[in-house]
Structures are given as structure tokens and as C-alpha cells.
Amino acid sequence: MLQTLFVKDFAIVGEAEIGFAAGLTVVTGETGAGKSLLVDALLLLAGNRADASVVRHGSERAELIAEFALADAPAARAWLANEEFDEGDACQLRRVIRAEGSSRAWINGRPATLTQMQALAGTLIEIHGQHEHQALLERASQLALLDAYGGHAEALASVAVLAERWREIAAKMRALSAGEDHSARIDLLEHHLDELDRHALAPAELATLNETHQRLANAGQLIQGSAAIAELLDGEGEFALLRLAGRAQNELARLQQTDARLAPARELLDAASIQLGETSDLIARYRDSLDLDPERLAEAEAQIAKLHELSRKHRVPTAELKAHADSLRTELETMRGAGEQLVLLERERGKIERDYAGAAQILSGARTATAQKLGTDVSALLDELGMAGGRFEAQLEKAEKSTPDAQGLERVEFLVSANPGQPTRALRKVASGGELSRISLAIEVAALGLDEIGTMVFDEVDAGIGGAVAEVVGQKLRRLGSRRQVLCVTHLAQVAAQGHQHLQVAKSSDGKSTQTQIELLDAKTRRGEIARMLGGVEITRETLAHAKQMLENGRRETGDGRRD
Numbered sequence: 001m002l003q004t005l006f007v008k009d010f011a012i013v014g015e016a017e018i019g020f021a022a023g024l025t026v027v028t029g030e031t032g033a034g035k036s037l038l039v040d041a042l043l044l045l046a047g048n049r050a051d052a053s054v055v056r057h058g059s060e061r062a063e064l065i066a067e068f069a070l071a072d073a074p075a076a077r078a079w080l081a082n083e084e085f086d087e088g089d090a091c092q093l094r095r096v097i098r099a100e101g102s103s104r105a106w107i108n109g110r111p112a113t114l115t116q117m118q119a120l121a122g123t124l125i126e127i128h129g130q131h132e133h134q135a136l137l138e139r140a141s142q143l144a145l146l147d148a149y150g151g152h153a154e155a156l157a158s159v160a161v162l163a164e165r166w167r168e169i170a171a172k173m174r175a176l177s178a179g180e181d182h183s184a185r186i187d188l189l190e191h192h193l194d195e196l197d198r199h200a201l202a203p204a205e206l207a208t209l210n211e212t213h214q215r216l217a218n219a220g221q222l223i224q225g226s227a228a229i230a231e232l233l234d235g236e237g238e239f240a241l242l243r244l245a246g247r248a249q250n251e252l253a254r255l256q257q258t259d260a261r262l263a264p265a266r267e268l269l270d271a272a273s274i275q276l277g278e279t280s281d282l283i284a285r286y287r288d289s290l291d292l293d294p295e296r297l298a299e300a301e302a303q304i305a306k307l308h309e310l311s312r313k314h315r316v317p318t319a320e321l322k323a324h325a326d327s328l329r330t331e332l333e334t335m336r337g338a339g340e341q342l343v344l345l346e347r348e349r350g351k352i353e354r355d356y357a358g359a360a361q362i363l364s365g366a367r368t369a370t371a372q373k374l375g376t377d378v379s380a381l382l383d384e385l386g387m388a389g390g391r392f393e394a395q396l397e398k399a400e401k402s403t404p405d406a407q408g409l410e411r412v413e414f415l416v417s418a419n420p421g422q423p424t425r426a427l428r429k430v431a432s433g434g435e436l437s438r439i440s441l442a443i444e445v446a447a448l449g450l451d452e453i454g455t456m457v458f459d460e461v462d463a464g465i466g467g468a469v470a471e472v473v474g475q476k477l478r479r480l481g482s483r484r485q486v487l488c489v490t491h492l493a494q495v496a497a498q499g500h501q502h503l504q505v506a507k508s509s510d511g512k513s514t515q516t517q518i519e520l521l522d523a524k525t526r527r528g529e530i531a532r533m534l535g536g537v538e539i540t541r542e543t544l545a546h547a548k549q550m551l552e553n554g555r556r557e558t559g560d561g562r563r564d
Contacts, residue, residue, distance in 0.1 A: 001485045002125065002455045003090075004067045007041050009059035012507065012516045019520070023500030024481030027489045028529055033507040034516040035489045039459045042066065042125060045093045047118030052101040057513075061098045068093070068124050068455075075123040075452045083120075085110060091124070093117065127457040128440040136414070136440050137428040143412045145443070146394055150370030155363040156408065162356040163404040169349045170403075176338040176345070189332040192314070193325060199306050200321035206307070213304060216297040219290055226287040233280040242280060245273040356404045363408045364396075371396055371412065374446060381442035382416075385476065386469030389420030392439070414443070438473070445476050456480065458488045466492065474498035478554070493533035497550035502526045527551060 006017045012034055029035045044050050045066045055062045068091045070077050080086040087108040094106040095117075105112045107120060128136075136142065147156055201209060215222065234242045249269055256262040311318045334341070371394035382390035393415040399405055415424035416439055427439065441458060458477065474495035480486050481500060490496055502521040507514060521529055527547045528539065534550075535543035 001069045001072065002066060002487070003069050005038065005041060006063070006065040007037070008063040009056040010041060010062040010064060011037050011054055011056060012514050013037060013518070014056065014515050016518045018503065018518055020485065020487070021501050022485050024478050024486045024488065024498060025501040025503060026496045026499035027487065027503045027505060028491070028496050028533060029505035030507065031491070033505045035505045036459055037505070037516065038487070038518070039127060039457055039489060042457060043127060044097070045095050045117070046121035046125060046127070047105075047114040050095070050097045050103050052097070052099055054097055055099045059099065061096050064095045066093045067091070072454050073124060073452065076120060079120055079123055080108070083116065085112070085120075091120070093121070123453065125455040125457065126453045127459065136443060139411055139413060142394075142414050143407060146367060146370055146374060146412050149374050149446070150366055152363060152366050152370070155359065155366055158359045159356065159363050159408050160406040162352055162359055163406040166349065166352045166356060166404040169345050169352065173342060173345050173349070176335070176342050186332065186335050189328050189335070192328055193332065196310065196321060196325035196328070199303070199310060200325050201307070202322050203319045206319055209300060209303060213297070213300040216293060216300055219292050223287060223290045223292075226283055226290065230280060230283045230287060233276060233283065242273070242276055245269065245276055249273060353404065360404075360409045364410060367396060367408070367410065367412070377446040378442045381445055381476070382439065384472050385438045385442055386472070387418055387438060391417040391424060392442070393424050441473070441476060441480070445480055455485045455487070458486065460489060460491070467494075470494035474554070491533070493530050493547070493550060496533060497530055497547075497554040499554070502529065504529050
């Protein structure tokens with residue numbers, strides 16, 4: 001649900017922040033005051049293209065921010081989580097358009113592309129009016145609405161699961177049916193495996209080889225260094241460590257006889273002398289174990305070179321060659337048994353095709369019945385909405401795909417005839433913005449609460465109507481608002497009186513600049529605005545009384561079956 005909309009330096013709006021509630025919110029104002037600016041702002045936040053003309057004259061940039069609550073928007077929450085934009089139970093869309101024409105967008109404070117904005121907005125808000133951003137014009141949305149209207153979720157899920165399984169099996173069969181390349185691939189795999197089995201090493205074996213190579217390559221330096229250390233520890237020189245330690249031991253033993261407190265120092269020195277002796281023996285054994293072995297070094301270098309060659313050849317690290325060999329072995333075994341597997345897969349695919357045909361026929365039958373009911377219900381509503389003789393049809397067409405499709409065997413096209421005697425045409429080709437808005441309203445009312453989009457916007461839905469039809473339109477919008485948040489820009493008092501919340505857009509000028517203000521009306525100011533819409537500039541007691549009566553009628557029971 002849309003909670004707040006903030007606009008700054010947008011068109012002729014300096015700065016405004018509007019709070020929205022559940023139910024029907026109506027937006028009214030004088031012609032030219034900028035009533036549709038709210039819709040324009042939402043369109044831009046929904047990812048529509050922008051240009052510099054939307055920036056208020058004299059400003060560097062326009063800023064738009066919309067806050068949505070996600071409690072009843074599972075599709076939006078799923079999209080945000082999948083795209084890693086999720087931030088709790090709320091969502092913020094932000095757009096900045098600069099005076100030179102560039103723009104930037106953010107979702108929950110993180111930079112986003114317009115494509116991402118469009119995808120997210122499609123789960124949050126649906127805008128009807130003047131051919132812009134209308135999900136009902138998309139055939140995919142029409143099919144989704146038809147399935148939702150008929151409660152086809154379970155049947156559609158069965159079809160989708162079978163279609164996906166069919167695609168998986170078809171992919172496996174294509175992989176196993178490589179034609180002439182099949183035997184060539186087996187030969188290649190056998191060659192690779194023979195080579196890898198002879199040379200590839202497990203990670204632990206590779207580490208041992210590298211250690212051995214390092215020791216052999218530096219054998220001369222190790223021999224020389226260990227000999228020097230042995231000489232320092234226990235050599236013939238006067239200053240060998242063991243000889244010096246022995247002198248110190250003798251001197252300390254003599255001094256201890258004079259002062260017994262030196263006993264701990266003597267014990268430590270004795271221990272150090274023992275450790276020096278053990279170290280000297282260890283170094284001597286290590287030195288004796290070393291040997292210059294050019295042949296063994298050459299073998300290790302050749303083995304390492306071969307491993308690096310295989311690493312480049314197979315494009316895997318040397319430590320992963322053994323695992324790569326196991327992977328190739330699995331592929332080889334699979335390809336050797338391809339014939340048998342193809343038979344099994346062909347048998348399974350045939351069964352799935354039969355199951356799919358049965359499930360798809362069940363879905364098709366349900367869609368046929370639903371299409372007839374939807375056509376009848378919407379046609380009846382069109383009559384109530386001032387399109388007497390108007391006709392709506394949900395026409396099912398066989399899908400072009402010859403393979404199992406997750407959407408079933410057919411597609412749907414919404415057709416409409418606005419006038420008696422006129423042939424039906426595709427909804428997306430209807431020319432009149434007012435007619436299109438009312439048709440969309442009729443479809444939404446007929447399919448009330450069946451989609452997940454929580455906020456619907458109707459721009460000039462009442463264009464070209466008046467009187468009793470306008471009141472019916474208002475009642476239908478109010479009924480829609482009992483289950484969804486609805487925002488309606490209107491110029492008719494009959495529609496405005498049905499709102500749960502009323503926003504007034506007013507334009508003012510000081511001779512130098514023009515400003516648009518957006519105000520939430522209370523009971524008194526709302527009565528005055530309804531009276532203005534009824535009576536024009538001069539508001540009389542009669543128009544005020546009429547406005548009061550309309551508001552009271554709006555609060556009484558409407559088509560949604562509830563009282564306010």
C-alpha cells in the first residue's frame with residue numbers, strides 16, 4: 001500500500017508530502033491546477049522515461065519519493081529479496097531528475113536501473129488512464145487475471161510442473177543425442193582420462209611433490225647451511241656454543257658452592273646445554289640425509305611441468321585435476337550408457353506428454369467457462385458505467401508453441417465494443433482514454449481482490465460522463481477501495497463524494513512564480529470543495545446543502561456492502 005508521496009521542485013510543485021490511507025482517495029482541483037501531477041510522479045517512480053521539462057523552472061533537479069508498506073505485497077517482497085533490495089516490511093522508491101535531463105533511481109537507498117524500478121512497481125501499483133502503464137493491456141497480465149478470476153492456481157501449477165519436467169528431459173536427450181560428435185567425444189574423454197589418471201595428483205600428493213621439488217632444488221644451499229649451523233653448535237672452534245655452555249656450567253657450579261641461590265640458574269643452564277646438544281645431533285642427522293640428486297630433481301620438475309601443461313589444457317588449477325578427471329569419468333560413463341538412457345528418457349517423456357495433455361485440457365475447460373463468466377460480468381458493469389450496449393469478451397486463442405508450455409494450451413485477448421453494433425476490438429487498441437479507463441474499472445471490479453497489486457490509480461476515469469453514471473462510477477470505485485487502496489483523479493462531484501479521503505490540488509501565483517499546493521481536506525473544507533465542483537465560482541447555501549447530502553449519501557451503504 002502506498003503510504004507517502006514526496007515531491008520537490010516537480011513541475012509547478014515546490015515541495016509537498018502527501019500521506020495516503022487505505023480505501024478510496026479522491027484528488028480534485030480546478031482545471032490546470034495540476035491534479036494529474038500525482039499520477040505523473042507515480043509514473044516516473046514506476047520507471048517511465050523522464051525529461052528536463054518535469055523539473056520546476058529555476059531548480060536544479062526534481063526529487064520524487066514514494067513509501068510503500070509491504071504487509072500485503074508478497075510478490076514485491078519476493079522480488080526485493082531476490083534482487084537483494086529487501087529492507088524489512090517497507091519499500092522506498094526514489095527518483096531524481098536533473099535540469100539537464102539526466103536521472104537516477106534508488107530502491108531502499110540503493111542505486112537501481114529503470115528496468116528494476118519498472119519490475120518492482122509492477123508488483124506494487126497499477127495505473128489506469130490515458131493509455132499509460134496499464135497492466136491490463138498486456139496479454140500476459142490478461143491471462144493471469146483470467147486464471148485468478150477463475151481460481152485456476154492449482155490446475156495452472158500442475159501444468160507448469162509437467163512442462164518444466166518435459167523441458168528438463170528434452171535437454172537431457174539433446175545432450176545425449178550428439179550425433180556424429182558422440183563417438184568423437186567418447187574418444188576424446190578416454191584420451192583425457194588416460195592422461196589425467198597417469199599424471200593428476202590429489203591435493204595432498206601435489207603438496208608433497210612441491211615440497212620434494214623445493215628441497216631437491218635447494219639441496220646445495222641446505223647442505224651448506226646445515227653444516228655451518230653444526231659447526232656453530234659443536235664445532236672445533238673455541239666459540240662453539242656447546243663448548244661455551246660447558247665453560248659456563250663449570251663456572252656456575254663453582255659459584256653455587258659459595259651461594260646456593262644460584263642453583264635455579266644452574267638448572268636452567270644445564271637444560272639449555274642438553275637442548276643445544278639435541279639440536280646439534282638433529283642438525284647433524286639432517287645434514288647427513290641430504291644429497292645432491294640431479295636425476296631425481298629432473299624427474300620432479302618434469303612431473304610439475306606436466307601438471308601445469310594439463311592445468312592449461314583443461315583450464316583448471318593443478319590441485320583440481322584429480323577432481324576434473326572424476327567429472328570426465330562420470331561424463332564418459334553417461335555417454336557410454338547413452339543409448340539405454342535415451343530409451344528410458346523417451347519413455348518418461350511420452351508419459352509426461354500424456355499427463356500434460358490431460359492437465360492442460362482440464363485447465364482449458366476451466367478457462368473457457370471463466371472467460372464466458374468474465375465476459376458476462378464485465379459487460380453488465382459496462383452498462384452501469386454509462387457504456388450502454390458495450391460488450392466485453394475474453395477470447396481464448398490456441399498458443400503457437402508445439403511443445404508443453406507452462407502457461408497452458410492457450411492465450412487470452414480481452415476484446416471490447418464500446419457501442420452497440422460495433423465489432424469487438426482488442427482492449428489495447430481502444431482509442432478513447434475515458435472508455436479505456438471505465439473498461440479497466442469494470443474489469444477490476446469484476447475481478448475484485450483477485451490480483452496481488454495493492455494500489456490502483458485511476459486518472460480521469462470519469463472523462464465524458466456525468467449525472468447518475470458518474471455516481472455509479474464513484475460507487476464502483478468505493479467498492480474497489482473496500483479491498484484495495486485506490487487513488488482517483490476526478491473532476492466530478494459525484495465521484496469525489498464517494499472518497500474515504502479527499503485531496504485538493506490548488507494553484508496560486510504571486511506574479512513572479514506559480515505554486516501548486518496539495519491539501520488533505522477535513523469535513524468542512526471537503527463540503528466546500530464538493531460545492532465548488534457542483535456550483536462553480538459562486539457557492540450558495542443550496543450547493544452547500546447539496547454537497548452535504550452527497551457526502552452523507554457517500555457514507556451510507558454503497559455497492560461494497562459496508563457503512564462508514
